[in-house]
Amino acid sequence: MSIVTDAKNGIITDEMKIVAEKEELDPEFIRRGIAAGRIVIPVSPYRKVKLGGIGQGCRTKINASIGASSDIIDMQMEIDKAVAAEKAGADTLMELGTGGDFLGIRKAVCDAITLPVGSVPLYQAFIQAAEKHGSIVHMTEDELFKATEDQAKAGTCFMAIHTGINQITLDRLKKHGRYGGLCSRGGAFMSTWMLHNEKENPLFAQFDYLCEILKEHEVTLSTGNGMRAGAVHDATDRAQVQELIINSECAEIAHDKYDLQVIVEGPGHVPLDQIKTNVQLMKVMSNYKPFYMLGPLVTDIAPGYDHITTAIGAAVSASYGCDFLCYVTPAEHLALPNIDDVITGVKTSKIAAHIGDMIRLGKREEDLAMARARRELDWEKMYEIAIDGDHARAVRNSRAPGDEDACTMCGDFCALKIVNQHYDLAK
Template identity: 55%
Template sequence: MKTQLELAREGIITPQMKKAAIDEGVAETLIRDGIAYGHIVLPCSPSRPNQNVVAIGRGLRTKVNASIGTSSDINSIELEIKKAKAAEEEKADTLMELSTGGDLNAIRQAVLAECNLPVGNVPLYQAFSEAAKKYRNPNKLDSEYLFELIERQLADGISFMAIHCGINRFSIERLRKQGFRYGGLVSKGGTFMVSWMEYNQKENPLYEQFDRVCALMKKYDAVLSLGNGIRAGAIHDSHDRAQMAEMIINCELAELGREMGCQMMVEGPGHVPLDEIAGNIMLEKAMSGGAPYYVLGPLPADSGAGYDHITAAIGAAHSAHHGADLICYITPAEHLALPNEQDVREGVRATRLAARIGDIAKYPERREQEKRVALARRDSAWEDHFKLLMFPEQARAIRKERTPENERTCTMCGDFCANERGYALFKDDIRGDRCRKVEAIIEE
């Protein structure tokens, strides 16, 4: 079986590429050529023919990922299925199943069966969880078992994997020589891999046998997302030598993986102050040859716990504007607890809004939706207005709860409604594309 990348290089437009082009409103050749050059990826496991087709990369809408998963404290298959369905209902584009507690095979398979989104995961989580149970020491993980586990998860229908190939002995040495960090290590998979390497005094097998990783990903036409295991966990660690060492390696591996016919993404950057986000994305794009960038957060402040979905949304909007391709959501529970179903919903909503804001800046020619919202609002055309919003149900509920006396206004201004007065003054002067075309209103 050839991968989407290999087929694109042969000039073939696959059914998945056609579907992605329709969804994006772009030419099929844009999708095909983007995949051929490694600027776009299509995570679509052949084992799940009914999953949503989602293209990620240059020239496309910025996508949103929702992450779910159990922990050693809270592990319920039913809860994870509810969270997966909530993410899909809230219009996340992709899902990551990141469980570390309970029956990990059963949880993964249940989520894959109950959800239509492309699903990704981090194989190191299950590998180290099982090693901890078996040996009472995760550092005794057999590296051969790690490769067996990757294939088993791919066979189940995983469409993309965050695999920590970019951590090596050189990057660990940078941590030591710079005096460690303000925020420490915050990647579970990355930290356990560093621990394994230090305990066994061996190189990272995922780095050492990178060609083997790519061969497995190619076999199942899955996207290899190069995990950011040494990402910054505090803005004071942003772009330190350890993070940059891993980023350089990941970008180099992205190029090597593409040469082998494997679809590649790069992950980063964690906690980054607002003024460094554009530079971070520029570096990733320049060093990786334009590989899609899967952005974790980023969080531009460390002090927003409880509202970190807002902190991250600010960073995500800037990231989307400057070229990020896939944004991993952050929920209100970040840094505090395992997210529940409502946290998932709030996280997806905040991140979708951030991605929309970023895309409005990134693609000025795609602002028609915002114009139509403004026209409906100006004309007090409430039903048309609701249909055009990203969150119509929430908007309707707020208005219903606080219904005004005059149905054309809202209770914010009541009799002092600026829109009503302005419309009355200038309605006869409205012309051109400032006229609201009711027939153009569509539901998303």
């Protein structure tokens, strides 16, 4: 029996109670949200994970993505990045390795952390097919479904499954074209396989079988966005919207017929003036299922600073109702992220999520507490409230002031200290 089945039957499970306490919500609200498909709690029967709610009424959650590439295969580094991501405050982790021992690295990562772990089994199936058969186009459908089941048994809690790439979607892409090409690895793999074999995407054609596998292992389905834009000039085009239509229909079947938890993935590069449209379109089309935004990056001209361009887009996305944000690191578009990149990506996205929740959920208590601490020049309290208090303390200590109440920005002429000496502005 799945958590969705329990929710539909009116049962409040321990998982729902834990999430309700964390979110400061009524457990019945969480149960109703799961029953309606508007909240998910990623779990796994194969490992104990840190529980968190994603969706309606819950705080915006952050995903960190790691994984070895064909150029850099270092299991210990991937483990260290996973541990660093959890320590920095990520809510989930996606292990997206495309190099080396897929299952071995993923198992080691899962063993090292308590975060729910996600994956893209399609990567493994296609790359193993290239190694075994000489080309990705020779992958068999059975190999694709076997990779899905193998990763589920390894303790994967949620999977990005590219259900929305079908012949209609591909027709839209070919007719309309793209300024920035196709940036999704999953989209590139699957579309190439379909074109070569002149066959439908098995994840779409055999969607019922896919759902049976995911249900057996209690995996949350995240409908992958293989047609997402890789450039802001391609945002919200026909291929992306067509894929959303298919994904929304698949999401409805998965939840209503198979009692699966479902997340709907959204685009990656979106100009600021289209974010509201994308979030609202995704929400209405999918019947308000949890929405997972990959970024989004709001400009394409800042390589090396894409964690900042993403933070801008992510904050706006969360304010309009996006539930789940995939971080972007400073290495995006340039290199495989290292540990420092991962930490920077997580903390930057946490700031963006908080900014969004200030609007979406009205969560402003911490900002009020910080305002009062600053007014009182209570530095220890400021460090306690800060998203990264250790970093704030280190910056201040690196340029320590002569007056311990002030900082070296204003020194002897600290506005707050001057005013505090003459009248009380406490509120």
